[in-house]
Amino acid sequence: MGATGDLAHRKLIPALYNLGIDHLLPHGFSIVGFARQDHEHEDFRQDLRDAVNTYSRHGRTNAEVWNSFAEGLFFLQADFGDAKCYKQLADLLDRIDHERGTQGNCIYYLATPPTVISQITHMLGEAGLVTPSATGEHWTRIVVEKPFGFDLTSAQTLNRDLLQVFHEDQIYRIDHYLGKETVQNILVFRFANGLFEPIWNRSYVDSVQITVAEDLGIDRRGGYYEGAGALRDMVQSHMLQLLTLTAMEPPVALDANAVRDEKVKVLRAVVPFSEEAFSRNIVRGQYGPGWIGGKDVPGYRSEAGVNPESSTETYVALKTYVDNWRWAGVPFYLRHGKRLPKKETEIAVSFKRAPLALFQHLDANSMTPNVLAMRIQPDEGMSLKFVAKVPGQGIEIQPVHMDFLYGSSFARQSPEAYERLLHDVMLGDSTLFTRRDEVEAEWSIITPILQYWQGQQPSAFPNYAAGTWGPEAAAKLMSCDGRSWRQV
Numbered sequence: 245m246g247a248t249g250d251l252a253h254r255k256l257i258p259a260l261y262n263l264g265i266d267h268l269l270p271h272g273f274s275i276v277g278f279a280r281q282d283h284e285h286e287d288f289r290q291d292l293r294d295a296v297n298t299y300s301r302h303g304r305t306n307a308e309v310w311n312s313f314a315e316g317l318f319f320l321q322a323d324f325g326d327a328k329c330y331k332q333l334a335d336l337l338d339r340i341d342h343e344r345g346t347q348g349n350c351i352y353y354l355a356t357p358p359t360v361i362s363q364i365t366h367m368l369g370e371a372g373l374v375t376p377s378a379t380g381e382h383w384t385r386i387v388v389e390k391p392f393g394f395d396l397t398s399a400q401t402l403n404r405d406l407l408q409v410f411h412e413d414q415i416y417r418i419d420h421y422l423g424k425e426t427v428q429n430i431l432v433f434r435f436a437n438g439l440f441e442p443i444w445n446r447s448y449v450d451s452v453q454i455t456v457a458e459d460l461g462i463d464r465r466g467g468y469y470e471g472a473g474a475l476r477d478m479v480q481s482h483m484l485q486l487l488t489l490t491a492m493e494p495p496v497a498l499d500a501n502a503v504r505d506e507k508v509k510v511l512r513a514v515v516p517f518s519e520e521a522f523s524r525n526i527v528r529g530q531y532g533p534g535w536i537g538g539k540d541v542p543g544y545r546s547e548a549g550v551n552p553e554s555s556t557e558t559y560v561a562l563k564t565y566v567d568n569w570r571w572a573g574v575p576f577y578l579r580h581g582k583r584l585p586k587k588e589t590e591i592a593v594s595f596k597r598a599p600l601a602l603f604q605h606l607d608a609n610s611m612t613p614n615v616l617a618m619r620i621q622p623d624e625g626m627s628l629k630f631v632a633k634v635p636g637q638g639i640e641i642q643p644v645h646m647d648f649l650y651g652s653s654f655a656r657q658s659p660e661a662y663e664r665l666l667h668d669v670m671l672g673d674s675t676l677f678t679r680r681d682e683v684e685a686e687w688s689i690i691t692p693i694l695q696y697w698q699g700q701q702p703s704a705f706p707n708y709a710a711g712t713w714g715p716e717a718a719a720k721l722m723s724c725d726g727r728s729w730r731q732v
């Protein structure tokens with residue numbers, strides 16, 4: 245659903261083709277595009293080939309793989325609200341089942357505006373296109389893109405609508421961040437090594453910083469971003485997911501429900517913001533005109549599709565706590581912004597200083613705390629900062645880094661996040677997808693902030709220039725605690 249859209253072209257179809265290259269698609273695998281534009285099967289195939297040529301990590305299509313992949317591509321011109329189109333879809337799926345031996349198993353991928361999710365779900369149910377089973381001989385599954393709702397109430401409504409037609413184990417709420425290798429590596433790093441877990445708690449950890457910095461603005465997505473903002477777009481989903489993976493307890497098993505049970509516990513332990521904390525521990529910002537990568541760039545309010553007096557935030561920084569046995573008292577600082585100086589996503593765990601300041605007579609700046617930084621993108625890897633003696637007479641100390649880089653340790657390209665996730669949906673593994681209670685717990689954290697902001701129009705927007713590290717108030721949020729944001 246939505247096969248003519250941006251997501252399908254840039255991510256989904258190239259990811260499926262890449263799975264074909266890696267021999268991970270089953271025999272007879274077929275795709276039916278279901279969208280409004282008028283296409284013959286053949287020009288739909290050509291259109292997608294152009295997309296794969298442009299966006300696949302393997303570069304231009306391999307003729308043999310493409311031809312076999314393209315034999316399974318079909319298009320149905322449709323309107324999501326028209327019951328007749330679902331009847332045509334049922335007929336086409338039936339024909340494909342017989343001609344290509346696909347045996348009736350079906351995944352509905354909703355690469356559509358979020359406003360039509362309930363409608364499509366209802367129509368699929370009415371048309372008899374949903375089997376009651378997520379596994380076994382004959383199954384149907386549904387994948388729903390983010391954003392999943394725009395606040396707690398709308399997410400609950402969406403869940404209710406989906407669950408009227410599908411069982412929870414048939415629903416895959418996608419957050420593509422969870423498909424990234426380095427995000428999954430957080431679990432491996434924490435739970436497959438004996439070294440770090442004993443110190444991964446309030447006795448040894450001073451604070452955690454999670455940064456998702458973007459140098460890009462809003463591209464052509466002004467219409468969407470105006471209604472979303474940085475808090476909904478990035479913090480509600482991706483950043484809270486990074487927080488849960490960093491803070492969760494070891495799951496009893498590596499299955500979908502055991503992992504998600506632990507993640508939900510973290511979200512439930514996040515301390516709700518008090519009236520005072522709203523103004524003291526949360527900062528929002530919006531970029532004005534500035535300079536990035538040698539180019540002048542416009543302010544947010546001058547971007548296409550944006551209200552010239554917009555109060556939508558393009559930057560958020562906040563401090564929160566996970567109030568449980570492991571993390572009580574350890575601040576988690578989260579920041580995300582558009583048009584910051586560089587693109588960088590990392591989780592940095594800062595450890596407490598050595599208990600005895602044996603070297604306190606030395607330059608205080610050299611005695612920086614140990615930091616373990618997990619870099620999600622770009623230059624995926626990890627870095628451990630500690631201090632070492634500078635060679636020479638006497639004692640001089642300097643911070644040094646021990647680095648692990650994915651790219652140089654494994655001479656192999658990582659699959660794209662969507663490849664991993666689409667493959668998991670086909671296998672019926674929902675570990676990397678968000679469960680109903682998880683998404684609602686995320687919104688329970690975010691919605692009170694949105695409500696507080698609604699009553700407090702920002703007076704000073706824009707409050708940071710494009711190409712800088714965000715508003716002054718964000719630096720103050722840290723300096724009040726005697727800390728500073730990491731220079732990523």
Ligand SMILES: NC(=O)c1ccc[n+]([C@@H]2O[C@H](COP(=O)([O-])OP(=O)(O)OC[C@H]3O[C@@H](n4cnc5c(N)ncnc54)[C@H](OP(=O)(O)O)[C@@H]3O)[C@@H](O)[C@H]2O)c1
Nearest residue numbers: 246247248249250251279280281323324355356358389390
């Ligand atoms: N693009 C991204 O990078 C990205 C990243 C993360 C999440 N997402 C999410 O993915 C979803 C899709 O995003 P997108 O950027 O691909 O959107 P898009 O480019 O606007 O595509 C929307 C698709 O839905 C179809 N459509 C809309 N209304 C329809 C109707 N009434 N009947 C039939 N078809 C209809 C459109 O068909 P026609 O073109 O034929 O009208 C088009 O194929 C959104 O929920 C978005 O938030 C997107």
